[in-house]
Amino acid sequence: MSEATLVQAAIGDSEFDRDTAVTRRAPGVYDIDLSAGWTIINAVNGGYLLAVLGRVLADALPHGDPFTVSAHYLTASEPGPAVVRTDVVRTGRTLSTGQASLFQYDEEGREVERIRVLASYGDLDQLPDDVRTSAKPPAIPPLDQCFGPADAPAPVPGSSAITDRLMLKLDPSTLGWALGSPSGKGEMRAWFGLADGRDADPFSLLLAVDALPPTAFELGLSGWVPTVELTVHIRCRPAPGPLRISITTRNLAGGFLEEDAEVWDSADRLVAQSRQLARVRI
């Protein structure tokens, strides 16, 4: 990470780009080797999987930018070979819709579906510049007053390989869980970037919306919070520089919770909104 900060990686030539690159085996069929570098504990991060599928659909569809991506997580992915099969649902002038499923293999080599997405793509650069928003960027202290896994007094629960690839600095006021005193509020705020300095693009935003520790930690829950479904809207091409992300949970009920994420860029534009439904072990 220290070395990475010396030389900033470029979009298209970074760890993230290499680890989400796919190979087209045949029309609508893509191969990828899921990297072990984006695991959290032993699970492949859901946002990384979303970015892989996002890149596949950008190749399969006539439009290159994800506008809205809905993902249903079926079984836990593992590092290693996977195949993605796509279906072009509809192509339009300004929007196209596609579907993609990622499969891995069981002991007998049979395909097991891990995640299926339905997504509509467009061209962010063709959107008008009008902005009428009542949303405000999250109130978060300056980057140098926030803390990452390396700053933790003890190893942060949930830390794993992915943390080496992210620049993730959490708002101290949402870090109680890491110090054994969760706030009880379902809020988490952080500065976010890629460790090698690669700037954000729509695909890294798909990673960003699922990259923070779960809000459940601040609600005093521990353990895995598996995503059932996650939908993300990409609203604007992000400006260079670090992102600010807030995630909030308002309703924990019946063993499920929603987690809403907002991603803001350095130009104070709301560039992505997401919501996921996740399971908790009470």
Added chain:
Amino acid sequence: MSEATLVQAAIGDSEFDRDTAVTRRAPGVYDIDLSAGWTIINAVNGGYLLAVLGRVLADALPHGDPFTVSAHYLTASEPGPAVVRTDVVRTGRTLSTGQASLFQYDEEGREVERIRVLASYGDLDQLPDDVRTSAKPPAIPPLDQCFGPADAPAPVPGSSAITDRLMLKLDPSTLGWALGSPSGKGEMRAWFGLADGRDADPFSLLLAVDALPPTAFELGLSGWVPTVELTVHIRCRPAPGPLRISITTRNLAGGFLEEDAEVWDSADRLVAQSRQLARVRI
């Protein structure tokens, strides 16, 4: 409507149930005649379509309650015959995932896909009773102090056949648009029910999240606000009695907006949350 208020229709034997009933033609293939009774202007309401697809998947999957449904709207549906084709993606012990596509026919009788959904189903009655929520029911005046289309001084823009089938009473403080003076705030609140008094169930919640006039009207925009994608989470089986619904838009940008809906039941439970991405004509 006056007659309907005399005799309350029962779940399973109501206008809504009849108009969302499907016939299984073959395994995974269902026929339905889309009713003209749920149109808004000339378009079939997106929530009604969601309810139809929700009932289809409840038949196709081993679990009967929609937990999370993601719908991508492809082309505008019309009243009349349609066929729904389903795909069982995964069946699990507590959750099952399925996909459904609704098709209608062009002049040559070719199938044209209208809407595709990806959904995960479970059993709401099997969920634990724990509730830890910071969400509050919307502040909305009593039912008799709210107003519906029949109370409008002039025909409400957007009023159409569907309004005869709904008990929809809007918070006067979010009705400025109907009086020619929109508030400029992307908020709408209403009491919601079915005109024949049928109580809510998970399928009518799929209708409810897309039943209010668009927040865009209170933002001073007029005209159609077509849904690109809508995802709804059903969090709890609704208690009998009218529902309270709030919809909010925080970010109108680049000709798109998100519209978030919350649905609360008479027991003050947050029973459904939804978010849609919609297009606006600036």
